[in-house]
Amino acid sequence: MSAVAQLRVERAGPLASLQDAGRFGVRRLGLTQGGPVDIHAWAWANRLLGNAWGAAALEITFGGLSLIAEATTSLALAGADLGATLDDVALDPWSSFTVEAGQRLKFASPSSGLRAYLAAPGGFIAEPVLGSVASVSREDLGGHDGQGGKLRSGDVLSFTGGLRNADTLPVESRPDYSQPASLALVPGAQIADFEGASLFAAFHRAWRVDERSDRMGVRLKGPTLRCRTGNMISEGIGLGAVQVPPDGQPIALLNDRQTIGGYPRLGALTPLACARLAQCPPGHEVRLQAQALTPAQAAYRSFLRYFRDL
Amino acid sequence: MNEALRAGDLPCLEVAGVDTWLVRLFATIDDANMAWITALMRRCEQVFGDTLIDLVPSYTSVLVHYDPLALRPDEARARLASLLADLAPDDTAAVGEVKELHVWYDESVGPELIRLQEHSGLSRQAVIEAHCEREYRVFALGFSPGFAFMGSLPEALALPRLETPRKRVPAGSVAVANRQTAAYPRVSPGGWNLIGRTGERLFDRRREGFSLLRVGDRVRFVAIDRAHFEGLGGDIAPVEERS
Numbered sequence: 374m375s376a377v378a379q380l381r382v383e384r385a386g387p388l389a390s391l392q393d394a395g396r397f398g399v400r401r402l403g404l405t406q407g408g409p410v411d412i413h414a415w416a417w418a419n420r421l422l423g424n425a426w427g428a429a430a431l432e433i434t435f436g437g438l439s440l441i442a443e444a445t446t447s448l449a450l451a452g453a454d455l456g457a458t459l460d461d462v463a464l465d466p467w468s469s470f471t472v473e474a475g476q477r478l479k480f481a482s483p484s485s486g487l488r489a490y491l492a493a494p495g496g497f498i499a500e501p502v503l504g505s506v507a508s509v510s511r512e513d514l515g516g517h518d519g520q521g522g523k524l525r526s527g528d529v530l531s532f533t534g535g536l537r538n539a540d541t542l543p544v545e546s547r548p549d550y551s552q553p554a555s556l557a558l559v560p561g562a563q564i565a566d567f568e569g570a571s572l573f574a575a576f577h578r579a580w581r582v583d584e585r586s587d588r589m590g591v592r593l594k595g596p597t598l599r600c601r602t603g604n605m606i607s608e609g610i611g612l613g614a615v616q617v618p619p620d621g622q623p624i625a626l627l628n629d630r631q632t633i634g635g636y637p638r639l640g641a642l643t644p645l646a647c648a649r650l651a652q653c654p655p656g657h658e659v660r661l662q663a664q665a666l667t668p669a670q671a672a673y674r675s676f677l678r679y680f681r682d683l
Numbered sequence: 684m685n686e687a688l689r690a691g692d693l694p695c696l697e698v699a700g701v702d703t704w705l706v707r708l709f710a711t712i713d714d715a716n717m718a719w720i721t722a723l724m725r726r727c728e729q730v731f732g733d734t735l736i737d738l739v740p741s742y743t744s745v746l747v748h749y750d751p752l753a754l755r756p757d758e759a760r761a762r763l764a765s766l767l768a769d770l771a772p773d774d775t776a777a778v779g780e781v782k783e784l785h786v787w788y789d790e791s792v793g794p795e796l797i798r799l800q801e802h803s804g805l806s807r808q809a810v811i812e813a814h815c816e817r818e819y820r821v822f823a824l825g826f827s828p829g830f831a832f833m834g835s836l837p838e839a840l841a842l843p844r845l846e847t848p849r850k851r852v853p854a855g856s857v858a859v860a861n862r863q864t865a866a867y868p869r870v871s872p873g874g875w876n877l878i879g880r881t882g883e884r885l886f887d888r889r890r891e892g893f894s895l896l897r898v899g900d901r902v903r904f905v906a907i908d909r910a911h912f913e914g915l916g917g918d919i920a921p922v923e924e925r926s
Binding site: 397398399400401402403404406502503511512513514559560561562606607608609610611612613614631632633634640641643644666667669670673674677678681682 | 697698699700701702703705707711712724736737738739740741742743744745746748751752756823824825826827828829830832869886888893894897898
């Protein structure tokens, strides 16, 4: 289908990128998976428009973005409250809405959470690179320009457009990003090699999100964790893996992580815990909660069933 | 469990996420591992079919990422366990393709050629010959798209990584670190010792298969002179020091 609707970038914020479900089947070549770091909010943004799973949405980090609608169309927002306005009228951060041609959609700064997802009817259109439009700047792949480039003023985001019934997520179903985050971690890997006191600290002490955090991973500051295993032979790393380098401060690895690594790991955050962590700004308090594999799998399966089996 | 493969607690399945298993086959790096790794990957593709999302092979293991909605998690685990029970290695000699990388060994593009001579006690020529002499096996790809970790280097050339990594290693740089060697597909930071440069495009999104090198491939370095390197379109710009 040809694109009939467009959003023109009036001002590019610090970071906004197109993300579909991710780039799969090429990790053996050293390519990262990409995709939305908050799969929960991304899925909701698409769902509010009735889009199929996997439609590309715009991941907006911090805000600072201003877009002009070139046609009348529905759009939807989900995730962080970045103070979004439509011609200076505040928008509900978890709902679909209609923009008229010429209206300005603007994102200010985060009041809760870190990343908002903007979905368009049918998804934003871009040329898939290695099977995906997921934008990975480190690999110069995907996104609106196919090169993983930063969104710039004057750029145009295209989609088929159309009007959808207004939809919104009930307030009681929305995550409260301002609260400390409790993150489910499925223990595994080298967890048995950590010292007892370190294991106790890992799951009972509060952690703070470090400034050195991005789409590759989120560093946590807190007690120093000691592991009897030193550097290991590098091996494949799954989404959410919590690795502990020699400085004893854990790093939760997200969508743009390197494909292999050799630091000992406590296990892996569940995909929904990764999503929650992606909304935590630097300094935010998080806690790790051990969860058994079976209930963690069940929770992820019901999430996928809800959003993917429309 | 597979008798031919059995050693200690290996092979084993480790939880790597709600939809991911790490199949650990070996405890140490060995050229012979790769015939098992490539066999395991092929069997996973057969057994999981469309429910397989991704595979990440590495020195001693394969990470298996499957679709937990299309395949029940207990069924995924059962399939891996049964696959391991009758896994047989590929024919070692037939594993991977043989690839040649033409390299211009020179101090201007490989400043650590000097350090390698001091470390090994070998002459410049002997260092280059030692690097070219054997066929290396690709153990893993990672760090950046198409970056192949190859080994094992002769003991004499085993030089630790730089204490302070460079912020900018030029594309095509051929490098060594400990018992491994690699070539940088693109400009990136890096802490390996640079000894030369290849003009090959190691990663190209327009190429069938994208990456020149794949896990299991056998690689031989071939020394060429500057004129030959330039003739192949190689970039002769020297490595910027303190970069």
